Amino acid sequence: MKAERDQEYYDVFARRKAEEPLEHIGTVGASEPSDAEVFAFKLYDQWKWTEQFVARRADIIEVVRTP
Amino acid sequence: MSSSESSLDRVVPADWSVTDDDEALAALVNLVVVLADNKFFLGRRFSEWLAGGPSLESAVALAAISQEELGHARALYPLLEEMPLVDTPGPLQRGAERERKYCLSCLDEPWEWWADVVAALILVDPALTILFRALEDSRYDDLRQRAARVPSEEVFHRKYAEGRLRDLARTDQGRETLQRRIDWMLPEVLMWFGPSGEPGVAALKTQGLIMLDNDEMRDAFQKDVASILEENGLRAELGELPWERWNSLQRRVE
Numbered sequence: 254m255k256a257e258r259d260q261e262y263y264d265v266f267a268r269r270k271a272e273e274p275l276e277h278i279g280t281v282g283a284s285e286p287s288d289a290e291v292f293a294f295k296l297y298d299q300w301k302w303t304e305q306f307v308a309r310r311a312d313i314i315e316v317v318r319t320p
Numbered sequence: 321m322s323s324s325e326s327s328l329d330r331v332v333p334a335d336w337s338v339t340d341d342d343e344a345l346a347a348l349v350n351l352v353v354v355l356a357d358n359k360f361f362l363g364r365r366f367s368e369w370l371a372g373g374p375s376l377e378s379a380v381a382l383a384a385i386s387q388e389e390l391g392h393a394r395a396l397y398p399l400l401e402e403m404p405l406v407d408t409p410g411p412l413q414r415g416a417e418r419e420r421k422y423c424l425s426c427l428d429e430p431w432e433w434w435a436d437v438v439a440a441l442i443l444v445d446p447a448l449t450i451l452f453r454a455l456e457d458s459r460y461d462d463l464r465q466r467a468a469r470v471p472s473e474e475v476f477h478r479k480y481a482e483g484r485l486r487d488l489a490r491t492d493q494g495r496e497t498l499q500r501r502i503d504w505m506l507p508e509v510l511m512w513f514g515p516s517g518e519p520g521v522a523a524l525k526t527q528g529l530i531m532l533d534n535d536e537m538r539d540a541f542q543k544d545v546a547s548i549l550e551e552n553g554l555r556a557e558l559g560e561l562p563w564e565r566w567n568s569l570q571r572r573v574e
Binding site (some may be wrong): 257258260281282283284285287288290291292294295296298 | 374375376377378380381384385476479480482483486487490
C-alpha cells in the first residue's frame with residue numbers, strides 16, 4: 254500500500270536578513286501546501302531565516318526560459 | 321498526578337518557594353517525570369521510523385520532530401534535581417537507566433506499523449501539548465519557562481501529523497489500519513489525564529502550579545483531535561475506560 258498521496262514539487266525561497274534578496278534555496282515534494290510548508294521548514298533549517306516561502310511549481314509563470 | 325510515592329521524603333523545606341504543600345510537591349515531581357519520560361519515549365519511537373517513512377521529506381521532518389521531542393525531555397529532567405526531595409527519578413539518556421518508566425504503555429516497545437507513528441502523532445503528541453499549555457501560567461517559573469517553548473514547536477508537529485493522517489486515511493485499507501491503532505492508543509491517552517478529581521492535580525491547581533484539572537485537560541484534548549479524526553472518516557468511539565488497570569503513579573495502563 255502506498256502510504257502517501259501523489260506529490261508535486263514546491264519551490265522554496267528564503268532570506269536571512271530583511272535587506273537581502275530572496276533566494277531560491279531548494280525544492281520539496283509534497284501532496285498539499287501545508288505539507289510543503291512543514292517539509293521546507295524542517296529540511297531547509299541551515300539558517301535562521303527571517304522569511305521563508307514555498308510556491309507550487311505549477312503556479313509559477315515562466316517569463317523567460319532559455320533552452 | 322499521583323501523590324502516593326511512599327519513598328519520597330515529603331517534608332517541603334522552608335527555603336523552597338514553589339509550594340509549601342506536600343501533596344502538591346509530590347504531584348509536581350510526578351508531573352515533571354511523566355512529561356519528560358513520555359517526551360523521551362515518543363522521540364525514541366519516532367526515531368526508529370526515520371528509515372521507514374514514506375518519502376525523503378517526511379523522513380527528514382520526522383527526524384526533526386524526534387529531535388525536538390527528545391529536546392523537550394532533556395529540558396525537563398534537570399528540574400527533578402531542583403526538587404527538595406530525595407530519590408526523585410533520574411533522567412533517561414538511553415532509556416534503560418531505571419526500571420520504572422513513567423510513560424504510556426503504548427510507547428514501551430518499538431512500533432510495528434507506520435500507522436502507529438501516525439496515531440501517536442495525532443493522539444499522544446497533542447495530549448502532551450495540552451498539559452504543556454496548562455503549565456504556561458504556572459507559578460513554578462522554571463517549569464513555566466520550559467513549557468512555554470513547546471506549543472510553538474508543536475504547531476509544525478501538528479501540521480505534519482495531519483498531513484500523514486490524510487495520507488493514510490485516503491484509502492479504505494489505510495483508514496482501517498489507522499483506526500485499529502487509534503482504538504489501541506486512545507483509551508490510554510484519555511486516561512493519561514487522570515480520573516476526575518484526582519487529589520494530586522487538585523493540589524497542583526489550588527497551588528497555581530497548573531491551570532486545568534483532569535476533566536478540563538481531557539475535554540480540551542477531545543475537542544482538539546475530534547474534528548481531524550472525523551474529517552478523515554475515523555472514529556473516536558470509546559466504551560468504558562479500563563480504570564481498574566490504571567497505574568496512577570506511572571500514569572499508564574498495566
